Amino acid sequence: MQYVLGGDVVVIFWRRPTEFARPFTPPRLAGLDPAARYRDQDGVEHHGAVLLSHGLDVELPGSGYASVVVRLTRV
Template structure:
């Protein structure tokens, strides 16, 4: 029950992005190794990325996801970890994913534009 409550709370933190934001399919669910979608706030100030590993190739980590429509000159802070990411890096090299080694591992990353940078 605690784990389910945590998932519901995480969704509530990004619900406004999922319901009102712009959706970008970063990796389609076409039988590939990874499926991912990005939701971007209308003002571009925050984004949520949801990724699901559908299968794992032995010895390979999840690839970084190139995000879309972010400000390349801005920096974005991960709401859960506090890690700061440069917009240009997220757009060109991608967001590194921390997925378990198991099949069907998933992650939710909530990034908020840092006003101090």
């Protein structure tokens, strides 16, 4: 699930119960400027074109139910 407002992006990643045994495949993000850079809450910068084409690789904790919220800000 993804929300975009101006230069702010919030993405919610989760693992469903039926996906315990499968590796996590990050979904491609949408609505971003491919020429822009976006900084996450850890200070890491990501290229818009990469987020659009490959998604954002995140670590989901544990091996069961898991979720994480990532906030990106356009630089």
